[in-house]
Every structure is written in structure tokens, then in C-alpha cells.
Amino acid sequence: MPNAPLLQSADLVKAFRIFEERNGAHPLVVFARFPVPVEWSFREVEPGVMSADSPPSILRRSQDFPHAYYECGPFTLWKPEHLESVNPLGDKVLSYIMPTERAVDIDTPDDWEYAENLYRLSCLKTVTSRKF
Numbered sequence: 001m002p003n004a005p006l007l008q009s010a011d012l013v014k015a016f017r018i019f020e021e022r023n024g025a026h027p028l029v030v031f032a033r034f035p036v037p038v039e040w041s042f043r044e045v046e047p048g049v050m051s052a053d054s055p056p057s058i059l060r061r062s063q064d065f066p067h068a069y070y071e072c073g074p075f076t077l078w079k080p081e082h083l084e085s086v087n088p089l090g091d092k093v094l095s096y097i098m099p100t101e102r103a104v105d106i107d108t109p110d111d112w113e114y115a116e117n118l119y120r121l122s123c124l125k126t127v128t129s130r131k132f
Contacts, residue, residue: 004074005115006102012075015096019077028077028094031069032103038068069095072103
């Protein structure tokens with residue numbers, strides 16, 4: 001999708017292999033790991049004022065939570081029968097975990113700037129890792 005410019009062709013190949021190995025039993029969705037526990041989330045309850053979604057969780061260390069993932073949106077894989085379901089993503093789905101440095105969904109100018117910076121860093125990493 002045009003909103004996922006850091007996607008690599010290898011991501012598509014790896015995800016399709018997972019889908020094929022599992023015989024397309026469920027739709028395959030691309031996920032990235034949340035950088036911090038979702039249990040640490042806050043919501044704005046009025047302008048400039050936040051409230052913890054789970055106040056007791058704020059006191060726990062990040063290592064004490066299982067990893068949580070979000071659907072990052074570059075692509076999904078489906079069989080026709082998946083699309084006939086009322087909510088094809090409402091039950092189980094197969095997963096491909098996208099490296100977080102490539103899981104940028106561009107919806108805002110800030111997202112675009114962040115993706116550009118990550119791209120520049122990946123180019124720099126490629127150049128500096130070459131052996132001369």
C-alpha cells in the first residue's frame with residue numbers, strides 16, 4: 001500500500017510462505033509489536049488532562065507484560081471464503097510480524113517525516129555495513 005513505503009519484497013514472500021504453510025486456514029494479517037505495554041495507555045478525558053486506562057498497570061515493569069501487537073496495515077492475505085465471513089478478522093488470524101522499523105503507517109505529515117527519517121537511517125546503515 002502507498003501508506004507503507006518501508007515494506008520490502010521479502011516481507012511479502014515470507015508472509016506468503018506462512019499463509020501457504022498453514023493452507024490459508026485464516027486470513028494473514030501483518031503486525032508490529034507495540035514499543036511499550038498497551039497496559040500503560042492513557043486517554044484524554046478532557047483537553048490537556050489524561051487518565052490511565054489501567055491505573056494498577058502503571059506501576060508494573062514493562063518486562064512483566066506479555067508482548068502486544070497492532071495491525072500495521074501494509075497488506076493482508078485472504079482466501080475468498082474468508083471474505084464471506086461477517087467479520088473475517090474477528091476470530092483467529094495468521095500473523096506476519098513486521099520489524100518495527102518498517103511498520104510505519106502514513107496518515108499524517110508527522111508519520112511521513114518519521115518514515116523519511118527511518119528510511120535515511122536504513123540507507124546509512126546499509127552504506128556503513130558494506131565492506132570495502
